[in-house]
Amino acid sequence: MSNQKLNVxxxxxxxxxxxxxxxxxxxTIKHFFRPKFTVQYPEVTHTPLxxxxxxxxxxxxxxxxxxxxxxxxxxxxxxxxQTACPSHxxxxxxxxxxxxxxxxxxxxxxxxxxxxxxxxxxxxxEACPCDAIVLTDKPYPVTYSREGMxxxxxxxxxx
Amino acid sequence: MSSxxxxxxxxxxxxxxxxxxxxxxxxxxxxxxxxxxxxIGPNRVGPFGILQPLADAIxxxxxxxxxxxxxxVFLYTVAPLFVMVPAAISFAxxxxxxxxxxxxxxxxxxxxxxxxxxxxxxxxxxxxxxGLTFGAWASNNKYSxxxxxxxxxxxxxxxxxxxxxxxxxxxxxxxxxxREMVFxxxxxxxxxxxxxxxxxxxxxxxxxxxxxxxxxxxLPFDLPEAESELVGGYHTEYSGMKFAMFFMxxxxxxxxxSAIMVTLFFGGWTLPGVVDAHSTTVWNALLSVVVFxxxxxxxxxxxxxxxxxxxxxxxxxxxxxGWKVLIPLALMNLFFTAIWGLRDQIF
Numbered sequence: 350m351s352n353q354k355l356n357v358x359x360x361x362x363x364x365x366x367x368x369x370x371x372x373x374x375x376x377t378i379k380h381f382f383r384p385k386f387t388v389q390y391p392e393v394t395h396t397p398l399x400x401x402x403x404x405x406x407x408x409x410x411x412x413x414x415x416x417x418x419x420x421x422x423x424x425x426x427x428x429x430x431q432t433a434c435p436s437h438x439x440x441x442x443x444x445x446x447x448x449x450x451x452x453x454x455x456x457x458x459x460x461x462x463x464x465x466x467x468x469x470x471x472x473x474x475e476a477c478p479c480d481a482i483v484l485t486d487k488p489y490p491v492t493y494s495r496e497g498m499x500x501x502x503x504x505x506x507x508x
Numbered sequence: 509m510s511s512x513x514x515x516x517x518x519x520x521x522x523x524x525x526x527x528x529x530x531x532x533x534x535x536x537x538x539x540x541x542x543x544x545x546x547x548i549g550p551n552r553v554g555p556f557g558i559l560q561p562l563a564d565a566i567x568x569x570x571x572x573x574x575x576x577x578x579x580x581v582f583l584y585t586v587a588p589l590f591v592m593v594p595a596a597i598s599f600a601x602x603x604x605x606x607x608x609x610x611x612x613x614x615x616x617x618x619x620x621x622x623x624x625x626x627x628x629x630x631x632x633x634x635x636x637x638x639g640l641t642f643g644a645w646a647s648n649n650k651y652s653x654x655x656x657x658x659x660x661x662x663x664x665x666x667x668x669x670x671x672x673x674x675x676x677x678x679x680x681x682x683x684x685x686x687r688e689m690v691f692x693x694x695x696x697x698x699x700x701x702x703x704x705x706x707x708x709x710x711x712x713x714x715x716x717x718x719x720x721x722x723x724x725x726x727l728p729f730d731l732p733e734a735e736s737e738l739v740g741g742y743h744t745e746y747s748g749m750k751f752a753m754f755f756m757x758x759x760x761x762x763x764x765x766s767a768i769m770v771t772l773f774f775g776g777w778t779l780p781g782v783v784d785a786h787s788t789t790v791w792n793a794l795l796s797v798v799v800f801x802x803x804x805x806x807x808x809x810x811x812x813x814x815x816x817x818x819x820x821x822x823x824x825x826x827x828x829x830g831w832k833v834l835i836p837l838a839l840m841n842l843f844f845t846a847i848w849g850l851r852d853q854i855f
Contacts, residue, residue, distance in 0.1 A: 370818065377544045377817040387548040 391488050408486040409469045412462055412500070413508040415481050422506060423481035426455040430473035430482055438466035439473060460502040464490050511613045519619050526599055530759035531561035537812050544816045565752070573748030576647070583646035588750045590639030591757030595764055598632040601625060602767040603687050604800050605777050606785065608793035617777075617793060618687060625684040626674055629768055630667070633723060636761060637663040640725075640732055643754070644742040655741030658823065659732035662722055665830035666729075670719035672838035676712040676845045677705055677772050686768075690776035694785035702780050706773040711841045713773045715834050720769060722830070724761045726811055728818040731826060766807035767800075774803055 362368045388395045394408050415423045426443035444458040469489070473482050485508055492498055500508075535550070535558060542549025550557035575581060605617035622628050637660055644656020681689050695703050706713045722729040733741030740746075743754045770776060777800035778785050784792055821829070847854065 373817045374813070377813060380546055381540070381543045383546055385543070385548050386546050389548075 394486055394488065407484075409471050409484040411464070411485055411487040411490060411508050412467075412473070412505055413483050413485050414460060414502065414505040415483060416506060421450065422456065422460075422502065423479055424457050424460065425453045425479060425481070426457045427478065429476045429478060433472045433476035435470060435472065436466045436468050438463040457502060460505060462500050462505065464498045464500055465495065510611065511615075514610060514613055514615055518615060518617065522599075522604060522617075522619055523596075526596065526760075526763065529763055530756050531565065533759045533762070533808060533812075534564065534755075535561050536809070537815075540809070540812045541816050544813075568749055568752040571748040573750055574745075576649075576745050578648045579745065580646040580648070583642045584745075585750070587639050587643030587646060588746070588753035588757065590642060591636050592639075592753045592760060594632045594635040594639075595757050595760035598629050598764045599760075599767060601629050601686055602764070602771055603690055603776055604767075604797055606783060606793045606796040607788050608790055609788040610790070614788060616687065617797065621685065621687050623684075625686045625689075626678070626768070626772070627684060629686075629764075630671060630674065633761065633764065634663070634667060636757065639754075639757065640742045643746065644732075647742070647745040649745050651738045651740070652742050652744045655732045655734070655738050655744070658734075659725065659742060662725075662729065662731060662826060662830075665827060666719040666722035666834070669715055669830060669834035669838050670723065672835065672842055673709075673712040673716040673719065674772070676709050676838070676841050679842075679845050679849055680708045681705060686771050686776070690771060690778060691785055693775040694778040694780070694783075696780045702775055702778075704773060704775045709773070709841070709845070711837065712845075713769075715838050715841070716769065716772070718829075718834060720765045721811070721814070722826075724765050724811075725758060726762065727815040728821050729826060730820060731823060734820060736820075762808060762811055763804070766804045766811065769807055770800065770803040776800060 358364075394410075417423050424441075426441055428441055428443065431437075431439040431441050440459075440461040440463075441457050442459040443455050446453050446456040450456060469484065471484050474484050477483075482505075487508060490498065490500070538560070539549045539557070550560040553559040553563045575584060600619040601622060603616070603618035603621075608615050608617065640659040640663075641656045644652040644654075644659070647653075677689075678684060681692050683689055683692070689705075693702070693704050697703055697707075701707065721727075725732050731741075733743065735741070738744070743751055746754060777783060777796040779799045783796040783799055
């Protein structure tokens with residue numbers, strides 16, 4: 350059956366590739382007018398799931414230090430995120446909380462994240478007991494120096 | 509005296525406009541390529557990325573132009589010129605618009621109206637093969653040499669078919685003056701069909717079109733630079749502005765080729781009902797230039813469209829198509845055109 354089919358001589362317009370050429374031209378012009386797949390990355394982040402299911406998929410970008418309703422940083426300097434971090438990019442300088450902080454003993458005097466070392470795995474967020482550190486969907490930072498890639502507490506709180 | 513000034517101004521204007529088109533084409537090439545591949549393409553430099561060619565040019569000018577150690581320095585430097593200059597010169601014979609009467613002088617919108625016309629075009633465009641071969645030989649690199657040898661073989665093969673196709677057109681129009689050829693195509697058949705040579709000589713047009721793709725080294729005939737086999741072919745060793753000149757030369761050759769195809773087969777700057785071939789008003793001339801630009805632009809876009817459609821031919825397929833298909837077809841076409849031309853004497 351298949352042998353018989355191989356012996357069939359195709360018409361000249363197929364053998365000479367003319368039909369294929371016309372089909373190719375038609376295909377490319379069809380694609381010319383199609384909607385484009387490109388996502389303008391830094392402005393728009395890619396959400397592969399439809400909007401109804403988008404909550405299941407969360408982009409992991411720059412970190413943010415959350416603040417409570419009085420504008421104080423939520424972090425209690427427990428160092429759990431620093432311990433959980435696989436790439437050792439978090440550096441917390443703990444200190445005794447100021448007088449007004451009735452609810453905790455410690456707070457971070459400085460909180461530095463080296464964005465160059467960070468692999469955006471989100472384990473700091475999982476480790477945090479008081480939802481102080483979260484990963485936002487802000488894209489990875491771009492700077493002109495290595496020093497600029499080390500984010501301090503003020504910068505992280507603004508994210 | 510003032511007619512000389514007018515002529516000089518015309519030449520400068522045509523040349524200046526001609527030099528502005530390659531960057532535009534590079535932008536179009538990237539944009540159309542992107543659209544065909546469902547991408548957006550350059551859109552960061554300026555609105556819709558139209559300043560991208562400018563950014564490219566700045567990059568190429570400021571880049572270091574490396575001359576490798578064991579190259580033949582003279583040929584290596586001269587080769588890009590041999591690609592770019594013939595492509596620019598060959599545009600000189602193309603009539604770009606209707607005659608215009610300015611301050612009492614009648615001005616032909618054509619840089620040079622030679623006695624040899626189309627033959628001059630064929631002769632000059634053939635020179636560009638020297639550029640590729642010199643560049644490839646002088647680079648002292650095996651991939652470049654392969655590219656150069658391929659380009660020589662390819663250009664010589666397809667030049668024959670192209671020449672034979674042109675002869676058919678010359679026989680049916682009876683002149684080598686491109687200007688007269690345009691005038692001969694300015695009337696209509698049956699009141700609506702333009703008397704373009706493409707309707708007299710459809711086969712010659714197809715042969716010329718295929719040969720034009722091969723002559724300008726465009727896909728599917730870009731074997732001289734076949735980047736997936738030969739690294740970069742003849743321009744492997746080139747960088748900076750020298751590479752840019754090869755690049756510009758390719759696009760200029762494309763423009764000249766499109767312009768000559770429009771002139772030979774699609775009535776040049778004439779369009780029945782829009783442009784009056786024998787009027788000399790300024791408005792008519794402007795309109796004719798626009799018509800010429802639209803026709804040429806359509807061909808250029810077709811060049812780009814084909815590039816992003818077809819895969820590259822294998823080398824033996826290329827030679828087979830040239831020698832076993834196009835040349836016999838062109839000879840057959842020539843034979844029947846000759847019989848048709850001599851029908852009164854024969855029958």
